[in-house]
Amino acid sequence: MAHISAGVATSHVPLIGVGIDQGKQEEPYFKPIFAGYEWTKAWIKKPENKPDVVILVFNDHASAFGQDLIPTFAIGCGEEFQPADEGWGPRPVPVVKNHPDFAWHIAQSLIIDEFDMTIINEMPVDHGLTVPLSAMFGEPDAWPALVVPIMVNVVTYPIPSGDRCFRLGQAIARAVESFPEELNVQIWGTGGMSHQLQGPRAGLINAEWDQKFLDDLTGDPDRLRQVQHIEYLRETGSEGIELVMWLVMLGALTNPKELHRHYHVPASNTALGHIVLENRS
Amino acid sequence: MAHISAGVATSHVPLIGVGIDQGKQEEPYFKPIFAGYEWTKAWIKKPENKPDVVILVFNDHASAFGQDLIPTFAIGCGEEFQPADEGWGPRPVPVVKNHPDFAWHIAQSLIIDEFDMTIINEMPVDHGLTVPLSAMFGEPDAWPALVVPIMVNVVTYPIPSGDRCFRLGQAIARAVESFPEELNVQIWGTGGMSHQLQGPRAGLINAEWDQKFLDDLTGDPDRLRQVQHIEYLRETGSEGIELVMWLVMLGALTNPKELHRHYHVPASNTALGHIVLENRS
Amino acid sequence: MGKDLQNYKDAFEDIPGTRVFTTERARQGYWLNQFCMTLMKPENRERWLADEKAYLAESKMSDEQQEALLARDYNRLLDLGGNIYYLAKVFSTDGLSFVQAVSTMTGMNVDDYKAMMDAGGRSPDGVRSIKEGN
Amino acid sequence: MGKDLQNYKDAFEDIPGTRVFTTERARQGYWLNQFCMTLMKPENRERWLADEKAYLAESKMSDEQQEALLARDYNRLLDLGGNIYYLAKVFSTDGLSFVQAVSTMTGMNVDDYKAMMDAGGRSPDGVRSIKEGN
Ligand SMILES: [Fe+3]
Ligand SMILES: [Fe+3]
Numbered sequence: 001m002a003h004i005s006a007g008v009a010t011s012h013v014p015l016i017g018v019g020i021d022q023g024k025q026e027e028p029y030f031k032p033i034f035a036g037y038e039w040t041k042a043w044i045k046k047p048e049n050k051p052d053v054v055i056l057v058f059n060d061h062a063s064a065f066g067q068d069l070i071p072t073f074a075i076g077c078g079e080e081f082q083p084a085d086e087g088w089g090p091r092p093v094p095v096v097k098n099h100p101d102f103a104w105h106i107a108q109s110l111i112i113d114e115f116d117m118t119i120i121n122e123m124p125v126d127h128g129l130t131v132p133l134s135a136m137f138g139e140p141d142a143w144p145a146l147v148v149p150i151m152v153n154v155v156t157y158p159i160p161s162g163d164r165c166f167r168l169g170q171a172i173a174r175a176v177e178s179f180p181e182e183l184n185v186q187i188w189g190t191g192g193m194s195h196q197l198q199g200p201r202a203g204l205i206n207a208e209w210d211q212k213f214l215d216d217l218t219g220d221p222d223r224l225r226q227v228q229h230i231e232y233l234r235e236t237g238s239e240g241i242e243l244v245m246w247l248v249m250l251g252a253l254t255n256p257k258e259l260h261r262h263y264h265v266p267a268s269n270t271a272l273g274h275i276v277l278e279n280r281s
Numbered sequence: 282m283a284h285i286s287a288g289v290a291t292s293h294v295p296l297i298g299v300g301i302d303q304g305k306q307e308e309p310y311f312k313p314i315f316a317g318y319e320w321t322k323a324w325i326k327k328p329e330n331k332p333d334v335v336i337l338v339f340n341d342h343a344s345a346f347g348q349d350l351i352p353t354f355a356i357g358c359g360e361e362f363q364p365a366d367e368g369w370g371p372r373p374v375p376v377v378k379n380h381p382d383f384a385w386h387i388a389q390s391l392i393i394d395e396f397d398m399t400i401i402n403e404m405p406v407d408h409g410l411t412v413p414l415s416a417m418f419g420e421p422d423a424w425p426a427l428v429v430p431i432m433v434n435v436v437t438y439p440i441p442s443g444d445r446c447f448r449l450g451q452a453i454a455r456a457v458e459s460f461p462e463e464l465n466v467q468i469w470g471t472g473g474m475s476h477q478l479q480g481p482r483a484g485l486i487n488a489e490w491d492q493k494f495l496d497d498l499t500g501d502p503d504r505l506r507q508v509q510h511i512e513y514l515r516e517t518g519s520e521g522i523e524l525v526m527w528l529v530m531l532g533a534l535t536n537p538k539e540l541h542r543h544y545h546v547p548a549s550n551t552a553l554g555h556i557v558l559e560n561r562s
Numbered sequence: 563m564g565k566d567l568q569n570y571k572d573a574f575e576d577i578p579g580t581r582v583f584t585t586e587r588a589r590q591g592y593w594l595n596q597f598c599m600t601l602m603k604p605e606n607r608e609r610w611l612a613d614e615k616a617y618l619a620e621s622k623m624s625d626e627q628q629e630a631l632l633a634r635d636y637n638r639l640l641d642l643g644g645n646i647y648y649l650a651k652v653f654s655t656d657g658l659s660f661v662q663a664v665s666t667m668t669g670m671n672v673d674d675y676k677a678m679m680d681a682g683g684r685s686p687d688g689v690r691s692i693k694e695g696n
Numbered sequence: 697m698g699k700d701l702q703n704y705k706d707a708f709e710d711i712p713g714t715r716v717f718t719t720e721r722a723r724q725g726y727w728l729n730q731f732c733m734t735l736m737k738p739e740n741r742e743r744w745l746a747d748e749k750a751y752l753a754e755s756k757m758s759d760e761q762q763e764a765l766l767a768r769d770y771n772r773l774l775d776l777g778g779n780i781y782y783l784a785k786v787f788s789t790d791g792l793s794f795v796q797a798v799s800t801m802t803g804m805n806v807d808d809y810k811a812m813m814d815a816g817g818r819s820p821d822g823v824r825s826i827k828e829g830n
């Protein structure tokens with residue numbers, strides 16, 4: 001039986017990718033950014049922790065999807081996904097390999113559970129998906145885990161509510177539990193934390209709000225699932241809304257225990273947050 | 282305020298389009314097919330009945346969407362949609378014009394109501410959408426109503442349940458009622474009735490089941506929303522499953538009254554069904 | 563959900579003479595069905611009709627699928643993951659109607675098939691369930 | 697739902713210095729944003745950099761949007777329906793980082809902006825709500 005062993009969340013700031021791809025990890029600006037991932041990189045290498053599959057919840061940043069077609073929730077079921085060219089050439093990272101049997105199983109289960117998924121078989125994947133892989137796995141020749149991409153629209157409003165995202169996570173957990181293959185599965189939520197990339201208010205950071213959010217992932221998940229879009233927008237900046245994707249991860253976990261936390265300002269324009277949660281189902 | 286005045290359902294058999302496009306309406310094979318639309322064509326022309334906008338629920342038949350991307354529920358929000366080339370050239374029918382303000386309003390309302398819609402701005406539309414327009418409006422130079430296309434996946438399983446479709450209809454009704462512009466809106470469900478286009482069992486027709494379905498649109502909608510996929514497949518043929526789209530229409534109506542019914546076998550491989558329902562909300 | 567999903571899909575395989583387009587079939591037929599989509603462009607239809615084998619060489623579909631396609635063996639194509647709405651692009655390109663193409667899957671000739679449809683179509687009696695034999 | 701939707705969106709307009717990408721903005725910016733997507737191909741980036749006006753002539757975007765784009769006036773582009781994830785294709789093609797491009801919208805020079813970020817970023821205090829002034 002497949003089981004979710006852990007939830008991992010992390011910001012997916014493009015600059016993290018730049019730092020890795022250009023070998024800048026030791027530079028003073030980057031050092032404290034990467035230091036907080038050392039614990040996780042050691043943890044995730046241990047055989048008992050290494051995931052066979054990562055269900056990776058991310059948003060597309062106008063890379064695979066333009067304004068011609070905007071899915072609310074999508075799941076990647078294709079064999080593999082190539083890194084996208086976001087305007088400066090594709091990142092020099094391995095192709096992302098899926099576990100199509102598992103992905104299709106989850107897709108079917110979610111649709112029967114009344115999530116109106118869009119199924120995607122061909123899709124370039126941008127920094128939203130590849131930066132978390134780099135942060136956790138470094139620079140291998142091939143990613144050490146298979147990846148089921150779950151895409152959430154957080155660009156064009158209305159986006160799904162935090163509560164809907166949480167319930168998507170619950171439905172993902174049901175889907176995973178009913179898959180017969182023995183698989184160590186992790187679910188990752190990406191994006192955030194507080195940041196705003198646009199307008200005169202750009203550069204907004206709200207460390208206090210972010211830390212409370214990190215606390216309540218284990219302390220008060222019921223509060224988090226009720227946080228409204230307007231609160232994210234006012235308190236964490238227009239791009240802080242990406243935190244709803246952490247709620248998909250959270251919804252898939254049972255009574256999670258915090259194993260590790262990393263919070264650093266700034267990474268580019270962003271408050272970088274990262275947390276590792278053990279699933280105690 | 283916009284209001285739904287009526288629901289209309291009809292099969293969307295390609296042959297109906299062929300009959301119209303090739304001027305065969307008076308031929309013996311076609312005559313009984315088209316006779317049943319005469320009532321509706323007269324009814325829909327009356328000023329009090331003529332819709333400003335039709336919310337047209339249809340399925341794409343591998344025209345706009347291939348296997349690379351499969352939305353469960355999609356709503357067309359673009360300015361207009363061109364007839365698709367399904368292998369024999371596009372149908373010689375007018376371009377389909379949307380009411381984008383209204384469509385975007387519905388899209389937003391549905392997403393807030395927790396339907397995970399895919400928004401589509403560019404899409405060729407196939408016989409699933411254009412044949413019902415031809416059946417109801419004949420051959421005008423321009424369609425006399427604007428059209429908001431709602432697309433439902435009924436091709437790749439699992440497709441949404443009949444009950445989920447019914448509740449989508451309910452949510453559409455809420456969206457319509459909250460749109461400030463004075464609009465006479467009709468909602469159309471298309472596809473069906475019993476037919477199977479594939480395999481040794483092709484040609485299946487179940488008139489008894491179809492007639493009971495037509496009866497229960499007004500007589501027992503609660504029974505219809507509970508009909509499972511397997512019942513449609515066994516009783517009405519593999520393509521009879523399209524009837525779930527009639528349930529989207531049904532869900533948008535309150536205490537509907539039957540105004541007109543047409544049922545004829547055969548239209549090509551299909552049991553042709555058509556009904557007009559007054560909305561008594 | 564797992565058991566539900568399995569029951570949901572097992573029932574589909576119990577319908578005589580019918581291939582419900584499950585995800586398993588969708589995956590098996592992926593390149594076959596995507597090939598069919600290319601025939602929505604007139605220039606591709608021309609190339610296909612001019613030299614079917616040369617045009618097929620550009621597709622990633624299996625040899626079996628190619629053979630079945632060249633033979634217009636629609637039942638075989640269904641068994642290999644084809645979906646009828648996709649395959650319709652092939653028979654439309656051939657200039658066949660739905661009735662003409664669909665009849666080829668039933669073991670009847672087109673006139674007998676038409677006569678059956680004119681007489682009210684195939685009854686569901688006896689072809690609802692393999693297990694129940696009804 | 698209508699009132700809910702209106703309240704939902706009205707609140708977005710109450711955030712200082714922020715353009716939430718509502719459907720109204722999405723519609724206004726449609727061709728502008730779709731233009732940005734074309735810059736994901738190296739050959740299009742080359743053509744754009746070689747002759748911006750000629751390349752823009754192929755787009756259906758408004759004259760205002762074209763002017764703002766040529767001027768790299770990102771606040772104006774936001775006002776005209778641009779979305780930052782789309783516009784990122786433009787400044788990435790220019791070789792600018794997110795910090796360099798984003799700072800241009802704040803009225804600060806890039807060094808001051810960087811210094812603000814290094815010091816913990818912009819506080820939400822006073823920029824949460826126009827109405828509440830907090
Ligand atoms: Fe992001
Ligand atoms: Fe159909």
